[in-house]
Amino acid sequence: MKQHKVIISGGGTGGHLFPAIAIAEELLIEYPKTDILFVGALNKIEMQKVPEAGFRIIGLWIDGFKRTNFFKNVFLPIKLIHSLFKSLRILLSFKPDIVIGTGGYASGPILFIASLLKFPTLIQEQNSYPGITNKILSKRVNKIAVAYEGMDQFFPNEKITITGNPVRKFIFRNQNLQKRDKSNFKFDPNKKVLLVLGGSNGSKRINELIFSNLNYFKRNEIQILWQCGSLYFEKYFHLQNSGVVIFSFTNEIYKLYSASDYIISRSGAITLSELACVGKPLILIPSPNVAEDHQKLNSQALSKRKAAIVIEEKFLDEKFKIGFEKLLSNKSLQMSLSTNLKKIAKPNASKNIVRLIKEII
Numbered sequence: 036m037k038q039h040k041v042i043i044s045g046g047g048t049g050g051h052l053f054p055a056i057a058i059a060e061e062l063l064i065e066y067p068k069t070d071i072l073f074v075g076a077l078n079k080i081e082m083q084k085v086p087e088a089g090f091r092i093i094g095l096w097i098d099g100f101k102r103t104n105f106f107k108n109v110f111l112p113i114k115l116i117h118s119l120f121k122s123l124r125i126l127l128s129f130k131p132d133i134v135i136g137t138g139g140y141a142s143g144p145i146l147f148i149a150s151l152l153k154f155p156t157l158i159q160e161q162n163s164y165p166g167i168t169n170k171i172l173s174k175r176v177n178k179i180a181v182a183y184e185g186m187d188q189f190f191p192n193e194k195i196t197i198t199g200n201p202v203r204k205f206i207f208r209n210q211n212l213q214k215r216d217k218s219n220f221k222f223d224p225n226k227k228v229l230l231v232l233g234g235s236n237g238s239k240r241i242n243e244l245i246f247s248n249l250n251y252f253k254r255n256e257i258q259i260l261w262q263c264g265s266l267y268f269e270k271y272f273h274l275q276n277s278g279v280v281i282f283s284f285t286n287e288i289y290k291l292y293s294a295s296d297y298i299i300s301r302s303g304a305i306t307l308s309e310l311a312c313v314g315k316p317l318i319l320i321p322s323p324n325v326a327e328d329h330q331k332l333n334s335q336a337l338s339k340r341k342a343a344i345v346i347e348e349k350f351l352d353e354k355f356k357i358g359f360e361k362l363l364s365n366k367s368l369q370m371s372l373s374t375n376l377k378k379i380a381k382p383n384a385s386k387n388i389v390r391l392i393k394e395i396i
Contacts, residue, residue, distance in 0.1 A: 038068040039396060040129060044145045045073075045137030045159075046081030049235060050305045054159055055081075055137040056088050057201035061385035062392070072129055074122070076140040095121055097140045118144040126152055132396050133157060136172065143168045150175035155395045159388060161200050161304035162329040163336045165189050177395050180388050182304060182381070183336060198388050199381025200308035205289045216294035220280050222258045227363075230260045230295035230315075234322075235284045237264015238301060240348050241320055242271060244355060245299075251356070253278060255363065260291050297362065297369075302334040302345075311380035316362055316372045317343040320351065342375040 041062060045055030055073070062069045075081035077094035085092040095118040098111065122145040126134070134149040136142035136158045149156050156176040160169050163183040173179055173190040180198040187195060214224040222228060229252065233241045242263050245252075252259055259279045263271045268283035275281050285291065292298075292313045300306055302321040310317055319337065321330035337343040344362065346354050362368060381387070 038070070039066070039132040040070045040072070041392075042072050042074055042125070042129060042131040042134045042145065042149075043137070044075065044135070044142045045139050046075040046085075046141065047079050047139035048303075049080065050161060050303045051138035051142075052081050052084060053203060053305055054161060054201040055135075056085070056090075057203055057385050058135060058137070058159070058388055058392075059088075059090055060204070061201070061389050065386075065389050072125075072131070074125060074141050074145045079140070081139070081141075093121075093125060095141045095144060097144060115144065119148060122148040123152075126154060133392055135159065135392070136169075136176075137161070138166065138169065143172070146172050146176065157388075157392060157395060159198075159201070160186065160190075161308075162333060163304075164327050164329045164332045166326055166329075178391060180391055182308065182384070196387075196391055198391065199384030200305055201385040201388060202305070202309045202312055202382070206292065206309050206312050213293055216290050217258075219290065220258075220260065220294060221277065222280075222294070226256050226258055227296040228258045228260060228294050230262075230291050230298045230300075232262050232298065232300040232306065233264050234301055234303070235264060237262075237267040237283070238320075238322065239267070240351065241299065241301075242267050244320075244351055246271065246274070248355075249274065249279065257363075260295060262291070302330040302337075304329070304333055307333055307337065308381070308384070311342070311376050312382055314373045314377040314380070316369045317376060318358060318362065319343045319345045320348060321345070323348055337376070337379065340375055340379060342372060342379055344372070 043055045043059055046052040059071050071090055073085045073090050073092035075092050075094055076097050082094055097114050097118040126149055133155040136146045146156055157178045158169055158172055158176050159180040161182055170189060179190050179194045180196055182200040217224040217228060231245055245261055261281045263281055265283045272281050295315055298315050299318045302319045319334040321334045334345045338345045344358050346358055
């Protein structure tokens with residue numbers, strides 16, 4: 036592939052942004068002269084994280100539909116029209132060879148205008164149940180890269196390629212470093228470590244679960260790496276001790292993955308793709324507060340493959356200890372969960388998507 040110009044749009048959450056950055060990084064590895072421009076939404080995570088990753092970004096004045104507060108949607112039509120015209124200016128000025136969308140508010144306008152102008156287009160869908168924007172765009176784009184089988188019930192089958200979800204390269208850490216990474220947290224390297232992930236903002240319900248079971252974990256000699264989120268850090272940070280490390284968020288997630296023996300997590304698509312590559316025994320608590328209930332559907336896809344234990348929030352009080360004790364006491368279960376999880380992993384997803392981009396161009 037000769038030198039090309041590529042627009043990538045994705046953000047709003049890390050689940051949409053990190054795949055976009057992973058694709059950009061893989062493009063530069065394969066084709067170092069590629070000119071990459073990101074298009075994001077103003078005041079969202081991508082406007083900070085994309086420049087930190089070394090890429091240019093232009094922001095659109097766009098937001099999503101607020102289901103819980105109708106009055107916040109008053110300016111939405113104006114924002115949408117403004118973003119469509121700005122997308123038109125960006126496309127006519129930059130003249131990309133392909134436009135890639137990984138989801139988020141800005142992907143809709145830029146992909147829609149790109150399809151009208153007949154620029155080659157690709158969307159990358161992370162979830163097992165797509166959002167409404169990608170469902171609409173699927174009728175117009177050239178190709179759709181997906182992570183799950185059975186997506187032909189949502190998208191035109193002839194456009195689908197199963198690539199997996201792109202994950203950050205530092206996820207693939209040498210697992211022989213586990214004892215060293217445990218010691219870095221001042222843990223006993225001979226005791227088990229539970230990693231708790233609730234997302235960058237944190238999960239109120241998961242935090243309550245861990246808080247209420249701190250003595251239970253201590254009795255079972257379980258050390259805890261607890262990512263409580265930025266919204267809850269002040270509430271819980273005073274609970275840190277020699278067996279509990281609490282943090283709001285970290286850019287060095289690979290060290291946490293490496294140090295852990297078991298993981299409790301939400302079930303966002305990109306998190307699951309990373310966890311599949313890590314391959315640690317896993318308990319999933321899907322968030323019930325997401326569009327189209329996609330976290331529950333994502334977790335069910337793993338449960339059917341016997342790759343994770345899934346407990347819904349409403350059943351945590353009655354089922355968590357039963358499930359966790361079963362995991363602790365059954366080494367055969369630990370091994371089978373880990374093995375089945377690794378079978379789902381697609382570590383070459385970024386390379387697969389770059390090959391697909393090359394085919395389209």
